[in-house]
Amino acid sequence: MTEAKSLPALTPIGDNPTLLWGMTNAERLRRLARAEGLPEKASGVQLYVNLDYVFDPVWLRHIVTLPGTVVMDGGDLVMAHLTGGMTPADIAPHRGALSIVDYRDNPQIYNRQLRKLDCPFIQRLTPATRRAIERKSYFGAYKGVTDALTKYLWPELALWLTRGAASIGMTPNMVTAIGAALCVYATYLFAYGHYWTGMLAAFIFMVLDTVDGKLARCTITSSKWGNVADHGVDLVHPPFWWYFWGVGLGAWGLALSTQTFIWVMVAVVAGYVLQRVIEGLFIKDFGMDIHVWQKFDSDFRLITARRNPNFAILFFATLAGRPDIGLIAVAWWTVISLVVHAVRLVQAYGVKRSGRPITSWMEAA
Known part of the structure; x- marks a missing residue:
């Protein structure tokens, strides 16, 4: 795991009342952050996460090791590991200095724990997509x-x-x-x-x-x-x-x-x-x-x-x-x-x- 001092603090964006596996997306994200040892207090290094989206935990473990990386779903922000006091509002004017990963390009990540190489899922969470996302997270x-x-x-x-x-x-x-x-x-x-x-x-x-x-x-x-x-x-x-x-x-x-x-x-x-x-x-x-x-x-x-x-x-x-x-x-x-x-x-x-x-x-x- 990355050294604690370099880990970003979690900053959720927005709200989402739809439950997934019996919990809100905010609670799920909090548990993920705790499992990865992310600090609770804000600092100059932030991991911004859009609560409109749900993603495989592999994404979080991958992105916390990559400062300056932004994950997009087309034109929508999913998560961003930003340093130097940057916020999501700064992404567009500083796009050339950041590493942009678009989920729609099917990026491949190797999961050592589960011994597989694939593109972990990312999907917008709504009442209509909840069961499909549960299925994806289960098979993920x-x-x-x-x-x-x-x-x-x-x-x-x-x-x-x-x-x-x-x-x-x-x-x-x-x-x-x-x-x-x-x-x-x-x-x-x-x-x-x-x-x-x-x-x-x-x-x-x-x-x-x-x-x-x-x-x-x-x-x-x-x-x-x-x-x-x-x-x-x-x-x-x-x-x-x-x-x-x-x-x-x-x-x-x-x-x-x-x-x-x-x-x-x-x-x-x-x-x-x-x-x-x-x-x-x-x-x-x-x-x-x-x-x-x-x-x-x-x-x-x-x-x-x-x-x-x-x-x-x-x-x-x-x-x-x-x-x-x-x-x-x-x-x-x-x-x-x-x-x-x-x-x-x-x-x-x-x-x-x-x-x-x-x-x-x-x-x-």
Whole structure:
């Protein structure tokens, strides 16, 4: 983040009574400013924002680092980072000294947090456009690089649930707590071979795992401990699901032999842990997620051996009446995914040793 002393103070322009995600645009902007650590007191450096417009939070994070930048929507001012005591009235006579960004030119911004390159939305907020803007802000909070189920299967369902949660005042932490309870319940059901009921509980948990993050981003209510709880549950539970899935096979008369069970557990647990270690090493040594290095990596993230793709394997295997083969398939897919990630890490080190930079294909696009 930019040093605090150089951050602009927020100055809203106008007023707008239309609610978005249950709050006024002024309140939404105040939360955005607080999240970015913008000072409350006026100074010679100001960020002027037109309350007639709503924009993706990426715009604010981008513009606060660019003094002298003005964002327009055609002939209308959206926001302006002005220095030296300048005001919006000074933009026209000093246009040549400012950097003008017109939204209608489709400028591309790389979002490191969500791992995607696009033109974040800007739109005028009115009662007629409110639901469309909520939809844009919801999908704007989606990761560009994630698994196929999260990206394609349940976005609409999660949008409906996110709107419902916001309308009744639920916090992201409440959603996380409900999801965590369902996660534990699914683990219990797997242990006794109640796979279909367990998969239903697990499916709802996985959808809520999308909802809590989107609710936090759309309502600007992310918190440090909320992120810890959400990611902590995500990180810890998958090996327990696969272990107790194996335990539950006995209820179907399909229990694996002791030796096979041990090898399967070594593959799924060690493979999962090592894959996470590789991802951590890539971030530490190259400053970015391994899945955004080259397009292959982003495409492979759709199906790599994480919870959701593995869950799909188990679902179809159980549908065929062979949850045991499903677990063995998960073990093999975990090993294959681990090898792919290990090769990519070695290749990245090779590129670095050759003196070439490691950059994301999204940033270069």
